[in-house]
Amino acid sequence: MTTVQIILSVLLSLAVLGGISMMSKVKTAVAGNMLSALAMLVGVVATVWFSGVMTVWTIYVAVIIGALIGSLMAQRAQMIQMPQLVALFNGLGGGASALVGVMTYMGWGKAVGPDGLTVVPEYPLFVNFTAMLAIAVGMITLVGSLVAAAKLARLIDGRPKVYAAHSLITMCLLLLSVVMIVLGTIYSGNLWIALASVLLTAAFGYMFAIRVGGADMPITISLLNSLSGVAGSIAGMAISDIFLVAVGGIVGASGLLLTQIMCRAMNRSLMSILLGGAVKKKTTAATATQPSSVATPTVATQRNGKTVFPENADFEQLLQQLNDMEVKQLLDAIEALTKEVAGLRAQLAGQAAPVAAQEKAEKTPASVLRDAKDVIIVPGYGMALAQAQHAVKQLADKLEYKGARVRFAIHPVAGRMPGHMNVLLAEADIPYEKLYEMQAINDDFKTVDAVVVIGANDVLNPAANTAEGTPIYGMPVLAVADAKEVIVCNYDLKPGYAGVENPLYTREKGVYLCLGDAKETLMKLTNEI
């Protein structure tokens, strides 16, 4: 690399950083994106120029085909497909880095010096090591992203899949991959080592991505995004290209930051998400079976009888234990009762006509919204699934037409990628000034007249504050439970991805359930107001 190249690389890297910092404001974001793209273009042209490969026709063929495919996909894609598309592109970048790793390791395309001889790398071990590492990280990114994209596109089952001895196999694959990297560092240019490494790391990527799913997707995608940057950066180290190292590092940092934000929003550690598939299932099963087993008093007494008076027990402890038990039993009984009441209510609703006549002027979701002057709408992944964002916009318009103030509360992990809800609502022409982050709006739930929940569950489940031991315990949630009137437009009342029952659905007062396809429900609701 000459001095000119180094200076250019630094300038271009700064331009990329500038472009990203312009992405922090909506007004400048479009220009920022273009600045980054321009810096990349200049970088590519400069690379072709400086490495003296302008006359090689193969690279132009590949670039033109790639550009056509990429542009077409970007134009044709619908906003609803965004998560899987982001994941897919991400994977392709990782795959390209892996291939660059293979080429570098094999010693293909070594730079030619001024004397016409190929330049022998000064630090062959470093080159081999980084090339092998680029293969590994690149392949993990490629296969992991493809699995994630297939899950998001519902080509394969989106739920976490855990094979027998999953962790053991994963660890073995990782170990073997490391062995390959070490071997590759020592013996350069061995095609078999390169191929073995490609296969092993691809298998590892598959095992790692197949066991995450559902609500953990935003975290996985952010992490893969980070990895694709790191893969590029390592490939850059292998071929001593500062621009590549710099930009890859920036991308890696961004993915890391997003991953961190997502993890914090779910109150979980990254490790528990990557390794958590199996553990989570167990807790889900436990919470699901608990209510039925304690619903009848006989079981409760038995339970009681079993624990009383073990010899040498500390009396206070025992008392405490007993107390806890009674409270638990009471809670369980209450839970069972509320469920029964809810069932009865549902039955009543079925034969509503005569009952409604008796009860004078019962409130309906439409009447609540008609009188509301201040409304918060809470969208979730269900809105994306039903593609209900335009119906949401219509509802919001109608409410505003009637003089109500409408705001949107967005939980950081609502949806399947960071900022998913914001993009969908922007697509429906909802001004971004009306979208509020959780911290900015959580205190207002107490005071608003009505809250409309659309296809969201875990992100507003009050059980997150109380139900210790469940997967969502401790996760910051939207304080929808504080609101006086809540209208829930969900598909059904099943627990969300986390598998924890939402006590809000069985609340006595001020909760209206409009079940079914969110789009249809919303349109009906809008017409009735």
Place this chain on the structure above:
Amino acid sequence: MHPLILVAVFLVCTIVGYFIISNVPSLLHTPLMSGMNALSGVTLVGALSATGLAYAADGIWAQVFGMLAILLATINVFGGFGITHRMLRMFNKKKPRS
């Protein structure tokens, strides 16, 4: 170039990038991620020079691998920037009219 310089560049960019990106509001996290995604296709630079240099010296396999790498990276770059642009325009749609 000395390996330590390369590693240092990586570390500096990661840290600087981290702080700049932490200013991006969650509103724009999807466009940010997709923009970053496009940037991760920067590995195109490496694919181009390696493939070009391998043309004269190395065999057909080098070209196959190289062209595949270029293809994947360009799809990543064009698709990524294209989508990001579309998304960002959506956020701005209201502005010119009002």
